[in-house]
Amino acid sequence: MEVFDYDDVQLIPNKCVVQSRSECQTTCELGGRRFKLPVVPANMQTVINEDLAVSLAQHGYFYVMHRFQPEKRLGFVQHMQQQQLFASISVGVKPAEYELIDQLAQQQLIPEYITIDIAHGYSDAVIDMIRHIKKKLPQSFLIAGNVGTPEGVRALENAGADATKVGIGPGKACITKIKTGFGTGGWQLAAIRYCAKAAQKPIVADGGIRTDGDIAKSLRFGATLCMIGSLFAGHEESPGKKVEQDGQQYKEYFGSASEYQKGAYHNVEGKKLLVPYKGSIYNTLQEMQEDLQSSISYAGGRDLRALKTVDYVILKNTIYNGD
Numbered sequence: 084m085e086v087f088d089y090d091d092v093q094l095i096p097n098k099c100v101v102q103s104r105s106e107c108q109t110t111c112e113l114g115g116r117r118f119k120l121p122v123v124p125a126n127m128q129t130v131i132n133e134d135l136a137v138s139l140a141q142h143g144y145f146y147v148m149h150r151f152q153p154e155k156r157l158g159f160v161q162h163m164q165q166q167q168l169f170a171s172i173s174v175g176v177k178p179a180e181y182e183l184i185d186q187l188a189q190q191q192l193i194p195e196y197i198t199i200d201i202a203h204g205y206s207d208a209v210i211d212m213i214r215h216i217k218k219k220l221p222q223s224f225l226i227a228g229n230v231g232t233p234e235g236v237r238a239l240e241n242a243g244a245d246a247t248k249v250g251i252g253p254g255k256a257c258i259t260k261i262k263t264g265f266g267t268g269g270w271q272l273a274a275i276r277y278c279a280k281a282a283q284k285p286i287v288a289d290g291g292i293r294t295d296g297d298i299a300k301s302l303r304f305g306a307t308l309c310m311i312g313s314l315f316a317g318h319e320e321s322p323g324k325k326v327e328q329d330g331q332q333y334k335e336y337f338g339s340a341s342e343y344q345k346g347a348y349h350n351v352e353g354k355k356l357l358v359p360y361k362g363s364i365y366n367t368l369q370e371m372q373e374d375l376q377s378s379i380s381y382a383g384g385r386d387l388r389a390l391k392t393v394d395y396v397i398l399k400n401t402i403y404n405g406d
């Protein structure tokens with residue numbers, strides 16, 4: 084298998100078929116809904132909260148609410164659906180999560196999207212939870228992860244997942260690679276390609292996106308959607324704490340497996356960092372849209388499909404295998 088990451092690859096332009104980049108469509112379909120962009124802010128406590136979830140849904144963007152205030156999820160689904168907005172929640176795999184699914188089913192509160200959010204998703208724990216959700220809430224569109232191999236993708240799809248999330252350790256707040264020696268950190272783009280070849284259903288590329296061009300590259304190598312943390316954590320609407328250092332403004336961004344999230348230093352695989360403050364998230368989303376429209380025009384098309392087949396070169400290889 085060829086290993087490479089986002090920085091190692093450049094896409095090759097085709098003849099342009101539009102008069103203006105504004106003609107290029109960046110919308111993507113997932114679970115029967117169409118969204119403005121193939122990106123979603125990560126389901127992390129410093130990236131998304133209820134207010135931002137409402138606002139993103141109202142503005143036509145996909146969102147996934149985090150699972151770190153577990154007791155609020157039932158009310159959250161109710162709140163979203165009362166406003167005629169889609170509900171998209173995260174769950175884990177512990178016994179209390181089974182109770183939540185049972186309660187939602189009993190009350191006929193059916194989230195339009197559920198994401199199983201676990202570090203090591205190629206596991207019986209996730210397969211059992213997929214089966215439980217599909218039995219109790221069959222109408223919910225179910226994203227399951229995270230995995231990093233084709234075998235993982237197939238196992239979760241075969242259990243009933245409607246999409247799988249790929250990425251073990253490429254995140255900016257991640258220290259999994261250092262702490263465990265495992266993961267797709269450093270070769271996330273190749274892992275997307277490797278997993279997408281095996282997938283029958285959509286793939287979510289999770290972690291490692293550092294520039295808007297990386298979104299186009301993810302789609303080229305088989306992703307339907309990109310989950311992004313650090314690039315979305317620095318906004319006015321982001322829930323992380325705003326801090327000032329040496330006259331510059333920042334926002335706190337911490338890993339979901341960090342001691343800041345867990346409240347204790349056990350099984351820590353995440354860290355805290357500061358990301359530059361960037362104003363409104365909607366300016367960033369607008370810039371992402373414009374950049375992706377440009378990507379589509381370079382691909383020689385009018386919509387995201389054009390990106391899926393463009394040629395590419397591997398410029399260099401940043402993976403030295405320990406040399």
Ligand SMILES: NC(=O)C1=CN([C@@H]2O[C@H](COP(=O)(O)OP(=O)(O)OC[C@H]3O[C@@H](n4cnc5c(N)ncnc54)[C@H](OP(=O)(O)O)[C@@H]3O)[C@@H](O)[C@H]2O)C=CC1
Nearest residue numbers: 175176200201202203229250251252253259339340350352
């Ligand atoms: N994408 C990524 O690379 C990573 C993401 N994360 C994020 O951190 C958060 C916490 O994740 P997670 O710890 O899975 O969630 P939980 O703390 O909810 O743990 C879920 C269950 O899986 C078990 N578990 C966790 N890691 C492993 C493992 N490596 N092997 C076997 N069992 C395991 C836990 O038990 P026990 O704790 O007792 O082992 C627990 O029973 C999530 O939001 C996740 O997305 C974390 C690390 C990597």
Ligand SMILES: Nc1nc2c(ncn2[C@@H]2O[C@H](COP(=O)(O)O)[C@@H](O)[C@H]2O)c(=O)[nH]1
Nearest residue numbers: 125254255257290291312313338339340353
């Ligand atoms: N290994 C860890 N990964 C984590 C942790 N918290 C979140 N994440 C993953 O990172 C992405 C976001 O990545 P980014 O590069 O866009 O910042 C997120 O969606 C999770 O999959 C963690 O504590 N450890």
